[in-house]
Amino acid sequence: MTSNLQLPIIDMAPYLTPAATPEQVAARKAVSGALHDACLRFGFFYLDISTYVDPLVPDELAALARDFFHLPQEVKDRISLTKQDNARGPSLSQASLRVQPTRFTYLQDTSASKRTLRTERRADNHEGLDFYRPVEQPDRARPLWGENQYPPDSDVPGFRAKYELWVEKMKILGLIERFCSSIWHVIDALVMAIGLGLTSEEWQELRAQVDDSFWVMRAIGYPPLPDDHDGFSCGAHKDYGCLTFLYADPTPSALQVFLQQPGAVADAAPLAGLPVEQWDAEGVWINADPIPGCVVCNIGEMWEIWSAGLYKSTLHRVIHRSSNYRVSIPFFFEPNFDAMIKPLAAAKRIRGDTAPEPEPVSYGEISLSNLICSLTRSTGAFLMKKVGNNFTTGKGKYDS
Numbered sequence: 001m002t003s004n005l006q007l008p009i010i011d012m013a014p015y016l017t018p019a020a021t022p023e024q025v026a027a028r029k030a031v032s033g034a035l036h037d038a039c040l041r042f043g044f045f046y047l048d049i050s051t052y053v054d055p056l057v058p059d060e061l062a063a064l065a066r067d068f069f070h071l072p073q074e075v076k077d078r079i080s081l082t083k084q085d086n087a088r089g090p091s092l093s094q095a096s097l098r099v100q101p102t103r104f105t106y107l108q109d110t111s112a113s114k115r116t117l118r119t120e121r122r123a124d125n126h127e128g129l130d131f132y133r134p135v136e137q138p139d140r141a142r143p144l145w146g147e148n149q150y151p152p153d154s155d156v157p158g159f160r161a162k163y164e165l166w167v168e169k170m171k172i173l174g175l176i177e178r179f180c181s182s183i184w185h186v187i188d189a190l191v192m193a194i195g196l197g198l199t200s201e202e203w204q205e206l207r208a209q210v211d212d213s214f215w216v217m218r219a220i221g222y223p224p225l226p227d228d229h230d231g232f233s234c235g236a237h238k239d240y241g242c243l244t245f246l247y248a249d250p251t252p253s254a255l256q257v258f259l260q261q262p263g264a265v266a267d268a269a270p271l272a273g274l275p276v277e278q279w280d281a282e283g284v285w286i287n288a289d290p291i292p293g294c295v296v297c298n299i300g301e302m303w304e305i306w307s308a309g310l311y312k313s314t315l316h317r318v319i320h321r322s323s324n325y326r327v328s329i330p331f332f333f334e335p336n337f338d339a340m341i342k343p344l345a346a347a348k349r350i351r352g353d354t355a356p357e358p359e360p361v362s363y364g365e366i367s368l369s370n371l372i373c374s375l376t377r378s379t380g381a382f383l384m385k386k387v388g389n390n391f392t393t394g395k396g397k398y399d400s
């Protein structure tokens with residue numbers, strides 16, 4: 001890791017306080033510009049939200065997660081995700097198979113050989129605890145449609161109440177026009193002619209796709225990665241959704257982000273956790289160490305589609321070799337379950353190309369496919385092939 005590249009830090013304060021004066025409006029414009037630039041160049045950045053979040057709160061959440069992960073396995077198993085919808089609850093990923101579908105790579109070089117499902121057969125070394133947006137009429141027989149299972153107060157006092165508050169806070173950060181519009185440069189219902197430059201109708205259309213986010217709150221526990229472990233704490237991947245707000249405990253040199261850089265050779269790429277189709281990518285892995293008062297934010301593959309490939313969803317991975325037990329608590333601000341995702345007219349205006357437009361794809365279908373991918377990591381090739389076929393039935397949809 002020799003690069004001196006540094007991810008941008010964007011102070012969100014102007015969006016988290018009222019903007020009444022021309023100076024305050026100008027400050028918001030500057031934030032909008034910085035976000036747009038960061039999405040174009042990195043897809044990964046820090047958001048300084050210290051005016052919005054008491055720094056003790058995320059520390060407390062990480063401590064609660066650590067308490068849960070340190071419970072005896074049989075206690076954790078009482079809320080096993082198999083008791084619900086196979087998604088909500090704790091999971092042990094010490095032998096997971098990370099799946100790298102190519103479905104969402106929009107407007108990239110897609111030779112026929114790249115349309116097949118790619119997998120990277122390396123084990124991850126972490127455990128997780130997942131909560132999703134609650135649904136009306138839960139049905140545990142339906143994937144993703146069960147009920148959240150919080151550790152009871154008798155096992156980890158205060159867990160549920162504190163996590164639920166954090167979810168509310170992150171939902172506001174994700175959706176409310178103060179933030180989302182800043183990416184889209186809409187300020188107080190006025191459309192700014194910078195960035196992607198949505199018209200107000202287009203902004204309303206986009207807003208209707210994210211105003212009931214099918215969010216995911218995850219706590220992740222990372223034991224130290226053994227020296228002889230043939231894998232990663234969390235293998236290289238792109239987040240598939242909309243926006244990830246990641247808080248992690250202060251452990252340094254764990255989360256790494258792959259920045260493309262012509263001429264730079266990533267450390268022995270196949271061994272370094274890149275998916276097969278990226279083995280020839282030129283770039284560097286840089287550390288994204290926690291910065292006090294900030295969350296690390298990255299954009300998921302839905303933005304890549306909305307922005308017609310202008311915004312980059314960036315590969316990242318975790319290699320945790322220090323001796324402590326690392327905890328991170330990503331919040332995934334996702335589109336609505338029934339949102340139909342397709343490139344936005346504003347993005348197409350900027351690109352100005354005539355590439356065939358992909359068919360809209362339902363976000364719920366994408367999350368289900370993703371869930372099935374993770375469930376099949378231990379059940380072999382058949383289901384995965386089925387998912388692979390699902391991915392490739394869309395041939396032409398995401399190919400230029």
Ligand SMILES: O=C(O)CCC(=O)C(=O)O
Nearest residue numbers: 220239248255318328330
């Ligand atoms: O734990 C981290 O730092 C990153 C986790 C992550 O990338 C994910 O859950 O998608």
Ligand SMILES: [Fe+2]
Nearest residue numbers: 237238239316
């Ligand atoms: Fe991620």
